[in-house]
Amino acid sequence: MNIKQEIERLRSEINYHNYRYYTLDSPEISDFDYDTLLTKLYQLESEYPEYFDSNSPTQRVGAPPLDKFNQIKHSVAMLSLKNGYSRSDILDFVKSAEDTLQEKITEYVVEPKIDGLAVELVYENNIFIRGSTRGDGNIGEDVTLNLKTIKSIPLTLDSSYNLKRFEVRGEVFISKSQFLKINMERKENGEQLFANPRNCAAGSLRQLDSSQTAKRKLDIFFYGFGIAQGLSIAEHSQFIEILRNLKFKVNPLIKKVDNLDQIFQYYQHIQSTRDSLPYDIDGIVIKVNNFNQQKILGETSRTPRWAIAWKFPEIEKSTKLLDVVVQVGRTGVLTPVAILDPVNIGGATVTRATLHNFDEVKLKDIKIGDTVFVKRAGDVIPEVISPDYTKRNGDEREITVPDKCPICNGAILKEAGEVNYRCISNLSCPAQIKGKISHFVSKNCMDIEGMGEKIVELFVDLNLINDAADIYYLKHSQISTLEGFGEKSANNIITNIENSKKQPLWRLINALGIRGVGEELSKLLAKKFKHLDQLITSTPSEIEDAIYKKNRQSRGGNQIIMENIKAFFKEPHNLNVIEKLRSACVNFEERELTENKASKPLAGKTFILTGTLANYKREEAKNLIEKLGGKVSTSVSSATDYIVVGENPGSKLDKAKKLNVEILSEKDFEQLIEIQTPDFK
């Protein structure tokens, strides 16, 4: 083999491995072996400059900077696409196309709509000679050198298709991860950040210094053509196949479908996988497959009538960020919210958008006064994506973390490893009270039956309660006079509240809603400290001792919980609520758990309930029996001890009579309970 042949062999071998790696994403050799081949080629090319070839794989690292880009006229205009946003838009598109064609369309090709920038590459006699941006559709910029740095672009083509002139089109993009990496580096260097991957790709492709482009690692998917002289094909799907054969990178999600239903399914499928794709897409493109039909349908001055983009219902707009307010959610999380110069996004006026959290604000370097990109996706809360760094004039102001809860002035805390700041004054912070009180009364806490979420909300809205302790100051008359309540239900609630005062200490601790302290830890803390006051005044190491067993695995986790507990009992609002609980005589002490026989007088007894009871709902009676150790069954048998009979009893009563089961009226039932439990009211 002579030198020339050796050089050509190396070039084609490297091209092959480029194709495996960059186009198919399936390399065959190690990076080391690849580098060895490349080094060898560099060596030979520098020793024998007479064999220079501008399409050699060594020429992909960029060239000396240009002064400006030359303009290039596209021989066939690069059109844009009409946008649709809904099923009915797509129906209209199909209907109008079928009207024109006077026949049904039976084949479409559907493709992801890559969110990058369109380019055209020209190959003459299978050699890449020029590449350009779309520009205004007619005239673009010559970015040949920059395109050459994209390793998945073939610089020479297999000659079997006899392509004399091939103008192939595709979308240049940058992967999401590469975009983040570039922005991170730029941030470190104090350079302006790119707002999104598309801007990053555009900025990278339009570099006068192509060696800079080479570093950005751009990529491309091909999907169309201007002129394909020498190709005789009848369908877009065949064209896509030929692109693959010619080793152009083609999106793997491109698919041929037959009807509208399949188009709808494809749209849904692509939308649901969108976030997991390594690159940005902003919709799907639907193309009529048959070239004859395409020709008949033709085009308007800007867009073809044989294709449409179905965009995802998400539109990004830019507007001014006027101010930032801090919202406090039901769980105490502080969320910075941007107040925006009103902007219409997808038909809705957006005036506020979430900034997610303060870490994100810092990472993205968002400032008051910035022009920001705002996204609204369907029903989701609008969000600020990033500033448009190019619009800065130096008057922008930092967004600062407040040092107190903006709602209640309580202390705020950010746990290690957490992104959110939280208000820890959670027993009385107005932003949190509904959620916190609902937690306080819930089954695993103070277990106050009859105080469901709706009722808690109502009481808070009516200002009857403003913190968890206020429950114990509710008066019968305040409830019984409310719409939808009566004597009886007010009685029930008041009784249940009263009874909850005797709940064991662990339930009270759990009810306080200290972050990270659930049922299990509450039990450990109650056992160790025996009195709430002991817990309040405990040292971190005592707390650590108490919960060590549970959280043996994670010392870091313990640290956070200890800090949460200490911070909680330092907060004056919380201490105030605790004092109110004390004054209401809520039990603060750990007593021996009364699981003994005396507290379970109905142990071993089986009850049947039939008919409507006047004073109890079925569920209430059942709970009462179970609390006292009894069981409630649904079918009468010889094992039944009592049948409690209300209004309009069912057939169970007859059966019970036959089996000689003891029959209790509602009154008998109450007496039975009272006898068994002297402190029952």
Ligand code: IVH
């Ligand atoms: S076809 C005449 N296919 O979307 C057909 N375009 O909004 C024109 N795009 O300018 C293009 N993915 O930059 C086509 N699979 C795809 C595409 C795609 C992204 C871009 C392209 C075009 C723009 C139109």
